[in-house]
Amino acid sequence: MNRFSIYLLFSGLVLSLLLTGCETVIDAKLDTGPTQLSVDGTLTDLPGPQSIRLTQTAAYLDNGTPPPAIGATVQVRNNNGRNFSFTDPDNDGYYVWQPTGKDTLGRIGQTYNLNITFQGETYRATSRMNRVPVVDSLVFSKQKINPLSSTEGYQAEFFARDLPGATDYYRIRYYRNGTLQNKPRDIITVKDGSFPGSADTDGLVFIRPFRQSVNPDSLYNLNDTVKVEIMSLTPEAFEFWQQLQNQITNGGLFATPPANVPTNIINTNGNGRRATGFFIASAVRGRTARVAGENLRTK
Structure with a gap:
């Protein structure tokens, strides 16, 4: 057996011992603390x-x-x-x-x-x-689920205009056939109809990403009923x-x-x-x- 072979054998034994040493089970006990x-x-x-x-x-x-x-x-x-x-x-x-x-x-x-x-x-x-603005309209257009799919559905888009003269914070909620859509992605918060830190959009129509944010992953079917709500927030509730x-x-x-x-x-x-x-x-x-x-x- 040459030196290289001996080196490989030794390295394999060391690695095996290290992996075996990683099998120790740690039973972590978390302190639950008082209820709140x-x-x-x-x-x-x-x-x-x-x-x-x-x-x-x-x-x-x-x-x-x-x-x-x-x-x-x-x-x-x-x-x-x-x-x-x-x-x-x-x-x-x-x-x-x-x-x-x-x-x-x-x-x-x-x-x-x-x-x-x-x-x-x-x-x-x-x-x-x-205060909170009204939802002026709610419309739908036929779309593919994604560009590579032949499956189609209907995408919703609402229109609303931010109230001028002050910084306003909102939450957007939407319902499909009477059921509130409440996945993590459906927590939609808006500042002056746009993203925080963006350009000054005070008094302008909500930007398109928010107008089209009220859609489930599968889009809507023909004859579905959709409800969109805009809710006013304080800065603290927005955060x-x-x-x-x-x-x-x-x-x-x-x-x-x-x-x-x-x-x-x-x-x-x-x-x-x-x-x-x-x-x-x-x-x-x-x-x-x-x-x-x-x-x-x-x-």
């Missing part, structure tokens, strides 16, 4: 009941449904001194305010203060209901949605370390248990159209 109150509350100026969902956080590796926070006292007060009481009639963590007649909770320009008492702790949050999307899509080779998403839910006791989630007051304007007839356009 989690708040999911978006109040609007739309008619009908308004709800705030309260849950309790679960362990990091627990993929089950978070347990509801039952037995809380939930109140909302606007800057005009009117109080709105939210109750949980089904004991499922959904606290609901029921209007009387055609009354609505939300008013553009008003500020809303949330107060929650739960397990001896008091939590507060504040949000202002900002919350942006960071939330970043965290739930944070993966792959170039993933960054996970970070806490901001919250505006504050415990009045600085030494008490912290909360998660966000409280938002949002004005909503929308439009619904069917993929048919007068709503179809050619390129």
Whole structure:
């Protein structure tokens, strides 16, 4: 056996030992820590009941449904001194305010203060209901799923104009046949009808990427019903949605370390248990159209 062969044999033995040494199983035990109150509350100026969902956080590796926070006292007060009481009639963590007649909770320009008492702790949050533009139109055009496919569908495009005179923040939501589309890619946030940091678009029509952002991966079928909503946001709520999307899509080779998403839910006791989630007051304007007839356009 020559020197080269002996070198290869020795190298193979060393590599084998190294690989065998990598088979050690490490049983990591994560400290779950105390549970926290989690708040999911978006109040609007739309008619009908308004709800705030309260849950309790679960362990990091627990993929089950978070347990509801039952037995809380939930109140909302606007800057005009009117109080709105939210109750949980089904004991499922959904606290609901029921209007009387055609009354609505939300008013553009008003500020809303949330107060929650739960397990001896008091939590507060504040949000202002900002203005929002109307959706002028919603149309559809036939498209291929992708340039290499023969499969076709219908692509939606809505038109709306940013309100002039100030910086405005919005969230766009859309529904297909009555079902909210809520994949991570469907968290769509807009600043003055465009991307943050882009050219000054104050008062202009929303740019095309946002006008066409309301489409599922498979596009729409003929006779589908599509609803598009624009919701007003405060700068803080805009940042919350942006960071939330970043965290739930944070993966792959170039993933960054996970970070806490901001919250505006504050415990009045600085030494008490912290909360998660966000409280938002949002004005909503929308439009619904069917993929048919007068709503179809050619390129």
